[in-house]
Amino acid sequence: MTQSPIFLRPIYKEKIWGGTALHDTFGYDIPSEKTGECWAISAHPKGTSTVISGEYKGKTLAELWEHHRELFGGIEGDRFPLLTKMIDANKATSIQVNPDDYYAGEKENGELGKTQCWYIIDCKDNAEIVYGHTARTKTELVTMINSGDWDGLLRKMKIRPGDFYYVPSGTIHALGEGTLVLETEQSSDISYRVYDYDRSDQKGNTRELHLGQVINVTTVPHVDGFIDESTESRKGITIKTFVQAEYFSVYRWEINGTAELSQDAPFMLCSVIEGNGILACEGRSSELKKGDHFLLPDDMPDFTIEGACTLIVSHI
Known part of the structure; x- marks a missing residue:
């Protein structure tokens, strides 16, 4: 049988920093006015896309990977390797860093590491991202984090629609307020929070930071992800x-x-x-x-x- 494109229904995730841009821009039926992520093409256990129409209608992408590996060229592996997200950072996301495959596999129950990239779909004027840090040694990184010298530590970059950033594991990163992004990444949900602006969740609790893991996985000194456009x-x-x-x-x-x-x-x-x-x-x-x-x-x-x-x- 001739293969056809397989259209997928996303999963939506509410976030403390989310908004309504996924509805306003794409017409998605989002769950609330704090919707931060659309997991558009996903077979991750925390949210798997569903086929909308055709021969495989109603099946999840995870089921296709499990039972119809011929659709994916018969490549090997126990999990679908990629994840496509749309992210509405109505407010700035937390500052975070992702582990590599080895660290995630050892410390996070065999989860994949997370190398990712951002395509800036839209952003407000003068929007910024955090991309990397200034520390030259691990000791300097620890000192600057412990003293809360975020202005000194974090590299901030102005962005415009159409910009692209490659964010390898080990890169400290965050999206600034008013940013709409398509994110392509390894199929992983492991990130370690460096700093979260002392925000509270709906229950009034400040969100957990993961400073031990941050020190372990951050690339020092920072290295820009290489892209050859x-x-x-x-x-x-x-x-x-x-x-x-x-x-x-x-x-x-x-x-x-x-x-x-x-x-x-x-x-x-x-x-x-x-x-x-x-x-x-x-x-x-x-x-x-x-x-x-x-x-x-x-x-x-x-x-x-x-x-x-x-x-x-x-x-x-």
Whole structure:
């Protein structure tokens, strides 16, 4: 049977720093006005996407991974490797750092580490991210954290829509207030909080910090994640390559007209962040609209996308 795109229904997560941008921008049916994350393409045990239509309608992505590994090129592994999120940082997120595979596997019940990246969909004027730190040694890192010298420790960078940041494990990071991001990452939910602005949750409790783990996993001195961006234009499409790295490659497809495309990875994860189009393959077509998320399985024949739309695409 000819493979077709597999459209997925997301999971939503409420966060102390969340807002309504996921509804306002993409029309999602969010659970509250504090919705921080849309787990758009996920097979993680804490939230797995569900197939919306077609042959596998009603099955979760985790079930497809378990029972239909042919859709993913038969690649090995006990868990689906990637996770695509949309993040609404209505308020600044906590300052945090993620472990690598080895540390997470040893200390977090075999969980994957978390290398991730951000594509800035939208942000308010003068929005910032935290990306890295200034400490030159572990001792200096400990001293600056213990003294609360956050202005001295944290590297802040101004951002604009369309910016891309690669955030390897070990990188201290945070999204600033008024930022809407598509995040591609390893399928992991392990982050260690460095600082949280002394905020309280709904019950009045300050949120836990994880300073022991932070000291253990933070890369010192900070090293910027290497990205080697390139752009290729041809009939109907401009493809920007943001990163081709150990855990994932990430691209932006800007469709304007009719683009002829092929799926040459074990599978591809696709998110429509702007516009509309039609994906056609061997006589069948699927409507694409802003906010859609879908998977292109292995053995997907060559296809076209017609319209005016922008997609963020990733693969292992």
